[in-house]
Amino acid sequence: MIVSCSSYFDSHINHTELGNDTRSSEFLLLGLSEEPELQPFLFGLFLSMYLVTILGNLLIILAVNSDSHLHTPMYFFLANLSFVDICVTSTTVPKMLANIQTQRKVITYESCITQIYFFILFVVLDNFLLTVMAYDRFVAICHPLCYTVIMNPKFCGLLVLVSWIVSVLNSLLQTLMVLQLSFCTGMEIPHFFCELSQMIQLACSDTFLNYMVTCFTTVLLGGAPLAGVLYSYSKIVSSICGISSAQGKYKAFSTCASHLSVVSLFYCTSLGVYFSSAATQSSHSSATASVMYTVVTPMLNPFIYSLRNRDIKEALNVFFRGKP
Template sequence: MKSTHVIFLCLGSSIYHMELGNDTQISEFLLLGLSDVPELQPLLFGLFLSMYLITVCGNLLIILATISDSHLHTPMYFFLSNLSFADICFTSTTIPKMLVNIQTQSKVITYAGCITQMFFFILFAGLDICLLTMMAYDRYVAICHPLHYTVIMNPQICVLMILVSWVMSALHSLLHSLMASQLSFCTHVEIPQFFCELNPVVHLACSDTFLNDVVIYLTAMGIAGSSLIYVLYSYSKIVSSIRAISSAQGRYKAFSTCASHLSVVSLFYCTSLGVYLSSGATQSSLLSAAASVMYTVVTPMLNPFIYSLRNKDIKRALKPLSKEEK
């Protein structure tokens, strides 16, 4: 009897592991989106489609303006055009899929599609962080060390900074995507988001996610946290330098530039860090989704207005483009 009992235990254990192994080969996830109310779906579709088109068109105009006008071939506008490109790609990783799901009344995203979306989302989010940091450094050098600006921010250095940002962001994204792909997922595959965000996906796993959580926290603090600290430090130096400017008009112009950049930095960093550092992600899914909308959709859409449409140089560069369209 004992031997028979042992055999049944072994067979049961084998079947359990086979079933668990089959559970890891899930073919799709379900994106719950922002609302399940049918009456709200057309409103959400129209709202997010409009925001996406504004984001793409506005940022494309920035890129075209900086390319066409030789007066804008400076480090500040070079970083700005790269930020616009990153913002277009950033929103394009999430919003089109969300619009397709609303239109087809489907919440499905394939497993491979989810991991791929996660990779590109983290890639362009990291690139945004790097570019915002570089733009703060550019303003710091321009205001605090104006005599050395052309030497420090030469074209070779600017291109190198962009390349390093791409490599760092790609490695960071690859790390999280590979770690997420190694997790085991059971029957519960509903993501309380409108896209495959890292934190919700990781917390759906039925295997141990301790290492994933540690890496998420460390990279969030190491990349986004340190970048935010540097931005705040650089702007504290900028404010000290601006206060020493004798011209009231010069002080106003410098303060206006700082306020615009800091508003976008605060919006992006606070919402993104809030999502990734919130310990109760599953208990505050609605709040997390709202914060995600702020830094994935609203911030990239506001980029053309805050950085460019109030800028006289950009307006001058856009005039020939508007005449050509007419």
């Protein structure tokens, strides 16, 4: 959920001057490009990326569930992250592919609201899971003797449950706020999915409260987890520096290298979309940048975790070949 608060207030001034608002029953998703010759390329590219995302994350889930050696907190959170990554991509890409294939850009009001709800839900949940995984690595490296006591199955399940509850409540709040808005007829969304900030900017009714709520939740639910991740890794780095042997330092760092790569990719792409939206008024540029954290990041996560992870490789080898 990437928003630009400054653009919200500019849009608020413009929309409050409009009158005779009517609620539109349909919207037009303009997509990434309106050039006809690019549509087959975009369809093939995003279909390939979507299939790779689904397959890669499903393999992670299968590996974790099939191997008892992977029934640990780290892999429990990883399996949940893979499931959420599948959901994030499935919320946006299939509709875009259908629009390209049928050459129709229409999305109904109900479908748009549904897409907003699930997209916000899974993106925020993705953020929370990355934070929980950072805490797991913090306990494992900084408090190894207490790890099994602290990260017990009940506590791990509670962390995931709380993440789901907060994400669902936030998504419900944001969606209910959008339902209070009115839209003019013939509305065009310069994006490949119904993104929250784009919807608010298109509204003909007063959107000041929407802007305030969205900015507040973005800072709270985006800033707090990021602060938690930064704090966890500051303690992890401090602990690793305190290890005397080079082998011990490498072993400690290797346990969190994959997660650190995924966290960096997620936050760098998300912040990149935010700053590109704030720095430019081009909605097309924002839509193109959004591809990074909505499509590319979920696709790369399984590769990051599997290529450097011997346990995942061995689990998949046993699953497919029936032998270590």
